Amino acid sequence: MRWARYDHKGKISYGIVDGDTIEEVNGIPWENPEKTGNTVSVNDIKWLPPVIPPTFYAAGLNYAEHVIKTAKRIGKEPNIPEKPDIGYRAVNAMIGHEENVVIPKDAGEQVHYEGEIVAVIGKKAKHLSKEDALSCVFGYTIGNDISERDWQKGDRTMWRGKNTDTFKPMGPWIETDVGDLDKLTTTVKVNGETTIEFPTNNMIFDIPTYISAMTRYLTLYPGDVIWMGAEGASPNMKAGDVCEIEITNIGVLRNTFVAEE
Secondary structure, eight states, X not given: OEEEEEEETTEEEEEEEETTEEEEEESOTTSOOEEEEEEEEGGGSEEOOSOOOSSEEEEOSOSHHHHHHHHHHHTOXXXXXXXXXXXXXXXXXXXXXXXXXXXXXXXXXXXXXXXXXXXXXXXXXXXXXXXXXXXXXXXXXXXXXXXXXXXXXXXXXXXXXXXXXXOEEEEEEEESOOOOGGGOEEEEEETTEEEEEEETTOOSSOHHXXXXXXXXXXXXXXTOEEEOOOOSOOOOOOTTOEEEEEETTTEEEEEEEEEOO
């Protein structure tokens, strides 16, 4: 089932996506929502991030090729993580499917995409084993972890490089039935041309490993999201570029890059 969060004529709702229509519900997906019987065309709504999380988690460097290419770009030896490392992002940066990514006037040339699978938590969780870890996952969506690399490298924290407004597109919806994670493929296209394709689950540490490690020390709550990292390297994105991230059985997240006015 696909759960979308959307704006229709100024009203923000959750709904169930069925082809080109959305059926409105009262409530939120993981708390027994009730169908209203109202439907709307996807052409008449504004897509919103499918959840505004209580806490926005992001896996550290979690794909070997990405670690290697990142190290090469900055002239260092690659340091493959030996344990799951979790970071945090800011909800102010979130936008939805089809919204514009705004490149600030003073940004450098190295504005990059990172196509990521996102786990959406549906149950309160603490002290989960790896075997039970996915029991708290409601579904999955897609994230684009946009980075301005000069800021990321130069600031003592990543407050600008990762968390500038519009730098965290997520959507278009939450898919609750993705099937076998090992069978998913992530494909990124820029202006219609494929720039990278990789097995989504080809992670250094998979989602159950992360959730088990995280819940040893912290409590996950319904609505929390965990962005799981990305493979490879991105070209420099510029105004006018359209980035599409597709993950098998989930959907396509599409955003256009524009220059700040």
